[in-house]
Amino acid sequence: MGLALLLMTVGCGSSGSKGDAGVVEDGGPDAGPDGGNEDAGPGDAGTDPLACEKQRGVCAGARRALVDGAYESECTALSYGADYESAETRCDGLDNDCDGVTDPSIESRVTALPGGYEGGQISSLRTEAGVLVAVFDGATDARVLRLDENLKVQETSSVPMAWGRTGAARQYVRTSKLVRTSEGPALFYSTTNFLVPPLNAYLVPLEEDGAPKRGADGEVLEYRLLDRPQDEGRTVVAASTEHDRLVVLWTTGEPRTPPIQVMGTVVDSKGQVLVAPKALFESASTWTPSPGSALWLRNGELLVALVEESGDGKGTVRVRRLDAALEQVGEERAFTTSESPVPQLLDLGAAAGAPLASPVLVWRSREAPESLRWIRVAGHLFEGGQPVTWLEDTPGYVPWFGAFVDEGVLRLSWLSRFYEPGENNTPLYWGRLWTKDSGDAPVERTPGLELMSLNEHAMWVLMEKVASRRMATMYTATTDEGQFLDAVRYCTP
Structure with missing residues (x-):
């Protein structure tokens, strides 16, 4: 698999007037077949003395505009046209900055991360x-960053952890997730006493900007959802904005104290128990x-994906x-996989059909230890839908x-x-970043x-839509200077 870059050359020469500026129609012979020298000055773009410096993308064929009776000494948008940008920001299928690359990906460094960050x-x-x-830094506060559509930090809020407010022994954050409830955004997190x-x-x-909501006394609002003296491990949470419900899933028991069960409870956005742990x-x-x-x-139902692992590579x-x-309700669907399938359930929405037809399951698998890793997708889960391989790595x-x-x-x-x-x-880890859209x-x-x-x-990676036709994927990167949360923004069709 190589880099898929669509190089488009689109003519955008203008005619007529642009206010008091005009573009000359007959300034000499056409520019050379290589589009001219982008660094050249007036008279050096190919053989045309009136050709602009840039001749790729939307600048192809551009000539210097006449402004107040004189030609532009260096071409601007007056010469290049309305689709031109000095630095490309649009996702429009055009090479707007005329550098030969259409709708390029844009990399950015979001914030520094002290230490290793696990997926949860x-x-x-x-x-x-x-x-x-x-972001959980291992301190008594969590950071909530508010980013703009360019993924630049605009504001940072602090969320005090439960043990920091009460003076209790410091806990270890096992899982966290920003969710949207019927009352707005909220931060869910689960803790153990250092893995026990x-x-x-x-x-x-939270407020829409990430600041924690406060009560009448000025204290940060916080609701305890679980208090399990004998349990540990990661948790899974999902919120419903329509019905004011959150479900929390976790595991109880261990091989020394069977049975091992997956437990669940349902609460509302204020932590009131709607369904007791079961x-x-x-x-x-x-x-x-x-x-x-x-x-x-x-339709108000809940889908859960449960993982069983053998301990020897099967799942x-x-x-x-x-x-x-x-x-x-009804019969389950079961999919054979390998270790660490990390399944994710998503809903394609009403456009994909009825409530039971629109969910999809995405997971990772391999058939044997030496085989390729796959990413598979299954839709129509309760109508016999079969897995489709999206990736063979x-x-x-x-x-x-x-x-x-x-x-x-x-x-x-x-x-x-x-x-x-x-x-x-000592193992050294390396990798590449990829994206794929359906089809x-x-x-x-x-x-x-x-x-x-x-x-x-x-x-792990995080994905968010940051603007129309622009997605972002965020991940941790390691350099000689430390560890960082980095992001790549890219255009979608």
Whole structure:
């Protein structure tokens, strides 16, 4: 797979007047076949003394405008036309800045990240005020960054952690996620005592700009959703904006204290329990179950993806429908996979059909230890829909993906990562960044097209729509200066 760049050459020569400026129609012979020298001055663009410096893209054929009786000494938009931009910002299928590249990807550095960040410790959500990114630094406060559509930080808010406010022992954040509830955006996070029980989970309501909401006493509002003295591990959360409900899933039990069960509870946006904690699934084998993903449907039902892993490279993803009381509805779908399938449930929306027809499941798999890694997608989950392979990754690489639905279109982004032994057999991680839209070929987005230096925690990406026809994928990058949250913005069809 190579870089897919569409190079378009579009004529945009103008005629007539532009205010008091005009473009001469017969300034000499046509420019040369190579489009002229973009760095040349007047009279040096090809053989035409009136040709503009830039001759690619929307600048092809451009001639110097006549302004107040004199030709522009250096061509501007008066000469190049309305589609010209000195630095390309539009997603319009044109080479607006005339550099030979149409709708280029744009890289940016969002913020520094101290230490390693695992997939559950950073999340994003677009609001009316911009793109929010929640970052846990291991301190007593979380940072919520508000980014503009160019992914530049405009504002930073602090969200005090529960243990910081109460003076309790410091906890370890296992999972976090920015969600949109019926009351607006909120930050969900779960904690353990450094990977051992107890398991706690909290919900902090946020303003649209990411600042935590406060009560009448000025204190930050925070609702405890879980208090599980004997449990630990990652949690899964999903919110419904239509019905004021959040579901939280987690695992209870361990091999020494069977059975191992996937548990669930439903609360409202103020933490009031609607469905008390109950067991949703218990493995009939010795395989270990865990929650993978959850999705509220438009008919008020809940979809959950549960993962069973054998411990020797085999796995199963089970998709079940649940009603509002977390009782199973109908038969489940089961998909054979490998270890760490990291399933994600998404809804393509009403344009894709009825509430049970529009959900899709995305997951990762491989058939044997030496085979390629795949990313697979299955739709029409309860109508017999079969998996479709979206990606067969390069041998030796492992894809860590994110998925996003944009106006009914499924879009994926992934870090394709591999490692090699370094000094003293310390693993060195490298990778490439890719995106793919439904029906299109994968496109490489690796900055500079050079292998990126990654670390052992670079096993996730975030995706957000930042403007019309512009998506962003965010990931962690490692350099000699440290670790950073980086982003690549790119145009969509």
